[in-house]
Amino acid sequence: MSKTLFDKIWDTHVIAGQVGEPQLLYVDLHLIHEVTSPQPFDGLRSMHRRLRRPDLTFATMDHNVPTKDIFNVQDEMSRLQMETLERNCKEFDVPLASIGDDQQGIVHVVGPERGLTQPAKVIVCGDSHTATHGAFGTIAFGIGTSEVEHVMATQTIWQVKPKTMGIKITGKLPANTYAKDIIMGIIAQYGVSFGTGYAIEFYGEAVENLSMEARLTMCNMSIEAGSKTGMVRPDQTTFDYIKGREFAPKDFAAAQKYWESFYTDDESAFDENLTFDVSDLKPMITWGTNPGMAMAVNQLTPAVKDANDQAAYDYIGLHPGMKAEEIPLDYLFIGSCTNSRYEDLEIAAQMMKGKHLAPNITAWIVPGSRAIRNKAIKTGIAKIFEDAGCEWREPGCSACLAMNPDKIPAGMHAASTSNRNFIGRQGAGSRTHLASPAMVAAAGIAGHFVDITLLDTEEGESK
């Protein structure tokens, strides 16, 4: 019987249990951060348990980090969580990238960047966007706090195997559309729960042509479709990305040979198959309060279909029949584990090069890690943002969830490269419009959303 990529990785990690029932899986990499780790560490301590594999554990700080004045943590509870992580990592011998360290950043950005994220692994983290790592052809999913403690103590986790869904992406991606538009387009078409109970694999030529960064963006948002995981078959792009990174396997050739054995045999192996054609894809933006409430930039905001739509319109302060350019933007946020990698910043900077923000816009650019920040400073990208009038920040989750000082004020509209436009997500009363980095950057210059496929691309690229 043919098997999927997911099946093959799963099968190599089962320690006990039968399919259909909870199975005990080995965890190859456990990523931790300051918010969901204090209680698990405390649990270990009170039960006199040790952390089984500190060498397969990696900690960083992201959610609480103040990105403006990174060493000046004003909020008492934030500071307490970060100090607690610092202390716990010391006590349990866990490697930690703390504030200011070269390795610090958003947990889902630093895993791949350090070379910790590799194909055919099982990776978990106490954070729902762990699916991001699936871009490397790995089973990666978010876990709850008790599960964090369980993984710490046993390096394993009980899971019931989900069904698998293959999403075949066909066609050639039009200029100025991106992985963000693909995943937003899929969720707009199929809804925010079509992936519930499934492990999704994205495949097809359009996916093969995507960079690692772009694949990370797609897998990151697969959880907004209800799935716990999203993944892409590991290929040469994957191997090239890992090679030479700090934690890349020393015997790379042998590792690559092993990784190459992980792929879906054929489409019939999936429990469910969908297709999505990108040939006519337009840049996507959200108008409402979940990622499925999205439209192409050249469409009008849709009619009200139900009470949810009405509630979304009431909250967001828009009405049906509006053009994208009529959304009154105040802020822009380029950051988050969806779109804060170097490639994202580079694309955004292209849009802003030699230009200045519209007077109505306040812009926060928040690189996903210190390494990205340093690189962007070196290559001059940071300067482009600063010259355009943007605030160039320190790495962290920032306004993606506003658990730190970076909050979009109530009533204000933000064009955002993050992944969730939920009510209050970017600050109480904040109104989020998700889009790709290029769209958000272009909106900053114009002062409102524009269809970037109509822009003269020559101009964007002129040197």
Add this chain to the structure above:
Amino acid sequence: MKAFTEEIGRAVVIPNDSINTDIILPKQFLKNILKTGFGKDLFFDWRYLEDGSLNPDFELNKPEHKGATILITGTDFGSGSSREHAVWALTDYGFKAVIAGGFSDIFYMNATKNGLLPIVLPEADRAILRQVKADELITINLPQQEVIYNTQAFHFDINPQWKEKFIKGEDDIDHTLQFANQITAFEQKRPNFG
């Protein structure tokens, strides 16, 4: 974890669909480093008025619902962020079981790990249960997998392993450590490329 075989208690109905973890426990309360003390912040935005006083119209605040241990709600309960704090807030408040049309996967698993019994019942059954009065008792019999109200019994499904854990009150980690030898054996044959 305390063993759970039977719960006979009063119920409170919050019928909304899609109550996400942000509603159950808003994110400003995540910054704790303990597992306890979240009960007072449960449903914070619904439970308290702007000035910090109790919202008298919210079900949990009505005196007749004080001490309720069973929550009856809509579909898609516990979606959104994976915060387990949402479950701790429910248990710290005193809830022993939540009866819903469905749960998000992560919330469901979190509940099973913290002794909060998640029960999925179809709308028709919940419509009857929603008629429960503040002073009436509902019985949840886990061995029989039944919710009993008045003379009616509603059957629910639960995975046998989760069921056994509830009945034994077993800690997950203790349970897994019975597999310690297999885990060690697995570690020895894991591929390692340096």
